Amino acid sequence: NAGVTQTPKFRVLKTGQSMTLLCAQDMNHEYMYWYRQDPGMGLRLIHYSVGEGTTAKGEVPDGYNVSRLKKQNFLLGLESAAPSQTSVYFCASSYGGNYNEQFFGPGTRLTVL
Amino acid sequence: GQQVMQIPQYQHVQEGEDFTTYCNSSTTLSNIQWYKQRPGGHPVFLIQLVKSGEVKKQKRLTFQFGEAKKNSSLHITATQTTDVGTYFCAGPATSGGYNKLIFGAGTRLAVHP
Numbered sequence: 510n511a512g513v514t515q516t517p518k519f520r521v522l523k524t525g526q527s528m529t530l531l532c533a534q535d536m537n538h539e540y541m542y543w544y545r546q547d548p549g550m551g552l553r554l555i556h557y558s559v560g561e562g563t564t565a566k567g568e569v570p571d572g573y574n575v576s577r578l579k580k581q582n583f584l585l586g587l588e589s590a591a592p593s594q595t596s597v598y599f600c601a602s603s604y605g606g607n608y609n610e611q612f613f614g615p616g617t618r619l620t621v622l
Numbered sequence: 623g624q625q626v627m628q629i630p631q632y633q634h635v636q637e638g639e640d641f642t643t644y645c646n647s648s649t650t651l652s653n654i655q656w657y658k659q660r661p662g663g664h665p666v667f668l669i670q671l672v673k674s675g676e677v678k679k680q681k682r683l684t685f686q687f688g689e690a691k692k693n694s695s696l697h698i699t700a701t702q703t704t705d706v707g708t709y710f711c712a713g714p715a716t717s718g719g720y721n722k723l724i725f726g727a728g729t730r731l732a733v734h735p
Contacts, residue, residue, distance in 0.1 A: 568724075611667065611723065
């Protein structure tokens with residue numbers, strides 16, 4: 510039981526490049542989330558999904574897209590990376606909504622030059 | 623918009639001293655969750671409080687939920703070096719879509735041996 514896994518762990522991009530971050534969970538959770546963490550700003554929600562085939566915008570969705578084609582996977586895409594997207598990205602999943610704990614992945618450290 | 627604020631932003635203590643972090647919400651919360659993130663790690667769920675005035679203990683950690691359900695606190699008695707990390711509180715969003723949490727910016731705790 511691996512929990513929540515994220516790939517890659519580290520990535521360096523040049524401005525304008527694109528990439529996809531993959532999140533996978535093996536807990537059969539319905540809900541999945543993508544956060545970014547910047548110094549002094551806590552965790553900010555980018556996009557989330559309440560089930561396979563659904564996605565919704567969070568607090569800071571601009572510049573990102575997501576897809577949830579399979580229940581266990583949640584992909585975060587950056588179409589044209591910008592230096593402002595340099596951050597640590599965490600994926601999380603939960604069984605249900607707000608009354609359920611979220612399980613976080615190990616994170617992806619992304620640097621955009 | 624809805625805000626969850628934490629103070630202090632940073633605190634360092636001598637090992638054995640007590641520590642308290644406070645969380646305040648701009649709206650009444652149905653529940654509040656607390657997470658801990660070790661340096662270089664990912665957030666890990668600690669506890670959830672649901673009832674007005676609720677107090678829960680986990681060994682040296684005491685969690686309280688305010689009577690008005692707009693504030694919460696985490697108190698650590700006799701800190702140890704293993705307590706080092708950032709402590710986040712999180713409350714459910716009350717507008718703009720549900721099934722998501724709003725995280726505070728966190729309190730970073732340093733413990734000097």
